[in-house]
Amino acid sequence: MSTLAEKTCSPCEGGIPALDATAAEALMAKLESRWTLSADARQISAQFAFRDYFRTMAFINAVAYVAAQEDHHPDISFGYNACTITWWTHAVDGLSENDFICAAKVDRLADGK
């Protein structure tokens, strides 16, 4: 669906502004509809449901692999058969394009594309 998934994260150590709500909303349109933008436009998150604990953990490990490759790391919460992935860029205390690149890569993982 998205060429965002073909991009690579840029190292981010701050010094740039976070995306504003308008820019974040424009990038949201490139992600699958499972993603929601927080009310303050500083985070995006999505929930993923699975049949069992093993499948949930397998997906989380795949996301962790993407995070390690991109050097950009999500917050992840999980239970027996679901997990929530939240992306934000600590260095800018809000969203950067990196978050959307990683979310698009997670969409690709989840949808087998």
Ligand SMILES: C[C@H](O)[C@H](O)[C@H]1CNC2=NC(N)=NC(=O)C2=N1
């Ligand atoms: C240099 C490197 O890009 C930074 O330390 C990265 C590591 N992973 C990161 N992950 C997230 N989510 N936000 C960051 O600001 C961040 N910084």
